[in-house]
Amino acid sequence: MTREDNKLQGELEERLRFEILLADISARFVNLPASMVDSAIEDSQRRICECLGLEFSALWQWTEDSPQFLTLTHIFTPPWGPEHPYGINGLEEFPWTYGKLVNGETLCFSTEELPSEAQRDQDSFRHFGVKSTVVLPFRAGQGPFLGAVSFNMLSRERAWAQDMVQRLKLLAQVFTNALERKRSERALLLSEERLSLAADSAQAGLWELNITDQTFWVTERARSIFQYPMGADITMDMVESSVHPDDLPRLRQAIKASITKNEPLFIDYRITTADGVQKWISSSGRPYRNSAGEPERVLGVSIDISERKRTERQLRERMQEIEVLKKALEKENLVLQKEIQSRDARGNIVGRSPEIKTVLDKVELVAPTDATVLIGGETGVGKELIARAVHRLSTRKNRPLFVVNCASLPPTLVESELFGREKGAYTGAMTRMIGRFEAAHETTLFLDEISELPLEIQAKLLRVLEEGSFERLGSSKTVQVDVRIIAASNQDLEQLVNEGKFRKDLFYRLNVFSVEVPALRQRAEDIPALVWAFVKQYEEKMGKRIDNIPQACMERLQRHNWPGNVRELRNLVERAMIVCAGRTLNIDLPPGFQDQLGVEAPTLQDTERNHIISVLEQTGWRISGQGGAAEILGLKRTTLQSKMKKLAIRRPQADA
């Protein structure tokens, strides 16, 4: 055999070894678990280097967020090999090589033969001590550039046979596929992990129904929701037997519709678990078909919604309760409104005497009109209360009533108080001021004790009543207002007119509609109700409780002539409440009244009792018949007898 023959023989043997190695490596990567890909690649790099007499191999993968940056992921290097960085910027350090690889070119060259435009690359290869190299790009199918694997000579140069490079390209493809599979398996794992995390945090159980054999694959969570035993196979029959019979047809129908119409499944239903617990389950899913387009499986999630259903039921019950209450309230409100309407004129005005009723009737009559009202009556009879009632029942009731007590305004200020003033209208008028008439625009102004108004102001008031206009003090500008006037006086205005103290024209203008509030002594029957009303008010204020007011005391109050009227009565009750220690209230009259009578006046009952006894004594205690006590008293015999019983009248014993 010649030297030539020997060389050829050697090359053939090397090629054969290489072919066997490639076949072995390729076979090894088939169905290789993802976890073993990395070690298999590095082992392959080593075996190829050893087989071909190469000294160094590096596999670089691009970094996802910056593709020009390559990370060294797999390496075979001899102990004396160059130190390699963990990552390199391909574009910066190997711009010429990088450009070609990105375009899918395989490169094989000796460093010293590189063209001049590859100067930067040459420097880098020299730096790493590479003499000759073959660099093969990675790409998945026709996809983008993913990285590269290189096989290198460090100690000397070498030539790269074309068919060897072709074989290495195949090897690079095997590496690419393995790395891609590993990458997608990792991505799948990651998305599965995310899905199960999401399902777990939503407390959802995942399941998959195999349509063909009607069995379920379920997660642990799903198993625990349905309380299926650990490890037990779950069949459709098993699921159906736990579903509430009333909900089963609906569930079957929903699954069937989802599969046949290929639409999402959404259903809430009840189940009873093995230990008898009833639960509400919400299931949703999606059907999937096989490559032949036939329904294959339904993938879905189930959540225990018992708590939500409980809350919903409670909410519904509450809503129903609220609805019932609302209806009751509406009814009550209607009743109340009616009551309010009937009590409107009355408000807090106490008393049912015909006298007070007449006053209230008049109030109801005049209130809705815009007429001026003049209220008369002694001091303390309740004139202001009546004025308020007129306002409350008027169309102006939504705005407040303005009250001016003409007697309390100093004569010098009365005009500016009522009609306002401009700044500097008089010495001391530092600011512009709005008067009560302007403030009461579109509402009611109650002028109490109107007789106290100075005559010149009376003239100005008359103009407001007639024209609705006036000028502020210190201004010539006319102000127009819409004010309803209610005036009150405890003086006889007519008499004041006669005496020249009150303008006649104003009196007639005010006296369009007058209401006379009767004195309290004219409506004594209202006194008990008034007393109790005041007692209630002070009870609250003073934190006391009164259960009883002696009859004799009440009768005494009813006989008093009340020069101070209701105000006086209120004051008296207040005084009595202050000194009262128990639950029985005694109301003492003002000292003058008792002095007047000398002795306390007898009660009505006492008087009646005494009178009946004296008539009986007169008739010798004969009740019935002609000249009998009943006849004299104008009563029926039975009436007199029952009165005697009530008043504890008994004929004295002979020996008594």
Ligand SMILES: Nc1ncnc2c1ncn2[C@@H]1O[C@H](COP(=O)(O)OP(=O)(O)OP(=O)(O)O)[C@@H](O)[C@H]1O
């Ligand atoms: N019918 C009534 N029901 C309840 N309280 C009343 C009644 N009449 C008067 N009052 C009370 O008596 C007091 C005096 O009433 P009011 O001030 O209305 O009387 P007036 O006639 O305007 O008095 P004056 O003439 O002094 O201005 C007030 O506390 C008022 O609440």
